[in-house]
Amino acid sequence: MKRLFTSESVGPGHPDKICDQISDAILDECLRRDRNAYVACECFITRQFLVIGGEITGNIGEIDYEGIARTVIKNIGYHDEESGINPDTCQIIVKIQEQSADIALGVKLENDEIGAGDQGSMYGFAVAETPTYMPLPIYLAHELMKITDDKRRSGEFKWALPDMKGQITVDYEDYDNPKIHTILLSCQHQPLDSEQFQAFKNYIKNVIIKELVEKNHLEGDYRVLINPTGRFVIGGPAADTGLTGRKIIVDTYGGYSRHGGGSFSGKDPTKVDRSAAYMARYIAKNLVAAGAAKKLEIQLSYSIGISEPISVSFKTFKTAKVSDEIISEAIDKFFKLTPKGIIESLDLRRPIYQKTATFGHM
Numbered sequence: 001m002k003r004l005f006t007s008e009s010v011g012p013g014h015p016d017k018i019c020d021q022i023s024d025a026i027l028d029e030c031l032r033r034d035r036n037a038y039v040a041c042e043c044f045i046t047r048q049f050l051v052i053g054g055e056i057t058g059n060i061g062e063i064d065y066e067g068i069a070r071t072v073i074k075n076i077g078y079h080d081e082e083s084g085i086n087p088d089t090c091q092i093i094v095k096i097q098e099q100s101a102d103i104a105l106g107v108k109l110e111n112d113e114i115g116a117g118d119q120g121s122m123y124g125f126a127v128a129e130t131p132t133y134m135p136l137p138i139y140l141a142h143e144l145m146k147i148t149d150d151k152r153r154s155g156e157f158k159w160a161l162p163d164m165k166g167q168i169t170v171d172y173e174d175y176d177n178p179k180i181h182t183i184l185l186s187c188q189h190q191p192l193d194s195e196q197f198q199a200f201k202n203y204i205k206n207v208i209i210k211e212l213v214e215k216n217h218l219e220g221d222y223r224v225l226i227n228p229t230g231r232f233v234i235g236g237p238a239a240d241t242g243l244t245g246r247k248i249i250v251d252t253y254g255g256y257s258r259h260g261g262g263s264f265s266g267k268d269p270t271k272v273d274r275s276a277a278y279m280a281r282y283i284a285k286n287l288v289a290a291g292a293a294k295k296l297e298i299q300l301s302y303s304i305g306i307s308e309p310i311s312v313s314f315k316t317f318k319t320a321k322v323s324d325e326i327i328s329e330a331i332d333k334f335f336k337l338t339p340k341g342i343i344e345s346l347d348l349r350r351p352i353y354q355k356t357a358t359f360g361h362m
Contacts, residue, residue: 004181006169007137007254009145012076012358013084013162013188013235015242019043020251020357021076022052022069023244023266028351029068031268034058035349038099041266042244043069045237048081048090054266057099066092072354077153077162084163084188084236114339116302117271118262124280124298125257125362126288129178133285134362136178138254140168142359144212148187151208159200161188163235180222183209187227188235201226251361252277257297265357269348270339272302276309279342281362283335284314292327294319300337307338 010017023041030037037058044051052065073087080086126133144166151157152164169182185204192200204226212218245263249255262273269275280298288296293316301310312331320327336345343349 001173002181003172004169005135005137005172005256006167006182007135007141007249007256008165008167009138009141009250009254009359010166010247011145011149011162011164011187013078013164014247015045015163015237015240016244016246017242017358018073018076018237019045019242019244020247020265021354022050022072023054024353024357025068025072026052026056026063026065027266027268027353029063030056030058030060031349031351031353033060033063037268038270039266039268040099040271041096043242043266044244045085045242047238048085049237050090050092051095052092053095054097055099056096065094065096078236081238083161084234084238113307114270114343115305115307116276116339117304118273119302119304120262120273121260121299121301122262122272122277122280123252123258123260124277124282124284124300125253125296126281126284127256127295128288133288134360135253135256137168137170138250138256138360140170140180140212140216140218141166141254143216144168144183144185144208146359147211148185148204148208152187157203157208159190159192159196161190161235163188163232163239179220180213180218182223182225183212184225184228185209186229186232188232189227191233197230253362258299260299264361265353269343269346272300272339272342275339275342275346275348276300276302276337278346278348278361279335279337282346283331286334287327287330292320292322292330293317294321296327298331307340309337312337 022043026041027039030039039056041054070087078085129136130139152160164187167184171179171181244266248263264274267274280300284296284298295317297315299313
């Protein structure tokens with residue numbers, strides 16, 4: 001019996017990912033100016049229109065939010081309305097205010113300690129089935145998007161435009177020997193006649209997918225689906241609205257592990273939605289890499305204004321090589337779980353975030 005699991009990734013030109021990249025580019029600029037800036041920035045984009053909103057506090061001076069957004073859009077590869085959005089002429093509205101004083105009370109504690117910027121639960125996951133300890137379906141989906149986007153940017157992939165989606169289905173009938181069941185790629189393209197469109201699809205199958213398969217030593221028969229509707233000319237914000245934080249499953253484990261619901265992009269590291277999810281992944285990856293288990297999921301939970309986590313729990317899915325007590329002791333001994341401890345351990349006050357906004361944060 002086939003046991004199929006599917007994960008999706010999207011390219012940098014997807015409307016939601018445009019918003020993620022703008023939000024994180026703004027966060028990076030704030031952190032360049034003030035490592036201790038408090039940032040919560042979100043975007044909404046549609047046809048020739050962008051809204052940038054949020055709460056930002058810090059010694060950052062005057063920031064050209066519009067300029068940052070236009071540069072991000074242009075660098076993705078959008079240059080005119082026909083491709084999806086014109087970064088030079090689109091309307092941009094900026095609604096930025098300072099962080100709420102009530103929230104600040106919970107974040108800035110005595111003795112330079114930092115309280116969690118919100119309540120909630122965050123998950124981290126790792127599994128020993130890929131070189132990065134990520135689940136195979138999302139790992140391959142990201143790889144498919146990276147290859148496609150790299151070839152688009154280089155000009156080698158003719159007629160390709162920035163908006164794209166990839167999806168990988170894996171058959172886990174034999175868990176120790178998973179096989180690819182379906183590879184799906186939908187890529188925006190210039191208007192093409194039937195002969196050009198066939199050449200476009202042939203390039204995807206014979207170059208892009210072939211590179212993915214050979215690079216990852218994939219074997220067996222699998223189905224390939226390319227632009228199933230037969231046309232993907234209208235794309236980007238001209239086709240769909242985008243929002244910061246709407247691709248949380250793409251950003252994490254492709255649905256293979258649970259998710260607490262909080263998004264990442266545009267949030268400084270005092271927001272545990274982001275930093276604690278990174279730490280949970282860091283813990284899970286290190287424990288799996290050390291051989292404590294073949295598969296491990298960590299949950300951390302926090303209360304606004306309190307530095308220590310409310311709870312720490314984990315599951316090994318019957319793959320543990322050591323006792324739960326040893327794993328618990330290792331978490332307590334080697335990992336700092338307060339917001340301050342997480343920030344210092346992972347050095348999170350650097351302008352490193354825009355690059356996390358595409359092809360997954362983990």
